[in-house]
Amino acid sequence: MDIFTSKMDLQRHVQALKSVGKTIGFVPTMGFLHEGHLKLVERSVAENDITIMSIFVNPLQFGPNEDYDAYPRNPDKDQVLAKQAGVDVLFMPDSSDMYDQEHAFHIHVLQRTDRLCGKSRPGHFDGVVTILMKLFHIVGPNRVYFGLKDAQQISVVDSLINYFDFPIELVAVETVREQDGLARSSRNVYLTNLERKEAPYLYKALKMGEQQILQGERNVERITQMIHEYIEKNTSGKIDYIELLSFPELRSLSSIQGKVILAIAVQFTRARLIDNTILTVGN
């Protein structure tokens, strides 16, 4: 596995690979790798000649009161895991290389961000698309891999790729879960012992909602209310949102039909957990 910290060196390396016709799969991450990331790598390795992973905790996507400084980091372990998983090229720039000039632009996302995490994290997706545009230009991948746990991120990246005509295929990969259903996340390490026991109720709640829809419930309010009560009863977390929307457009539903997402965010003491389920509903 080759490791690059300079974007110029990486660009040169990528150009050489492309000149001999290699296809490139790209897995952008913020490190502290877990099964979820490794699943993305597995898929990329299966579908491309070369897999490039980036590890960069992007300051631009953290709000002033968020956990940028405290975001978990373990670059040494990440290198071992990335190599074992089959990553060919690891890009680990530091902040001064990625943002080596004054900010001359502010990229602002106008759609798909006024609800779910975008609503409670203003500016977050502006930071995500800024770093992704830079990384897409540096890496020039054929395919890019994202986990469905961050479904709003997938929705925004889908729009980014279409709007700016990046010749990149977006691949959305199923959420990896613990045995008890808790979605894998770098932030799970922040849960207290009690919260860790409560956390699987998020997924149970989503499954319950899904079941209701499959059994014919078509009232959005009733479904979200039921989930609300269930989460309040079984966890000590504070509910940020529970929403049922169209996917990937993230619009309110006049009727529960077609591809829909049931999404949830709960704030525990130190960890804010998100999860979702996406389903297709017939008439």
Ligand code: PAF
């Ligand atoms: O999902 C993440 O880890 C980040 O938002 C991403 C896509 C690597 C951009 O910094």
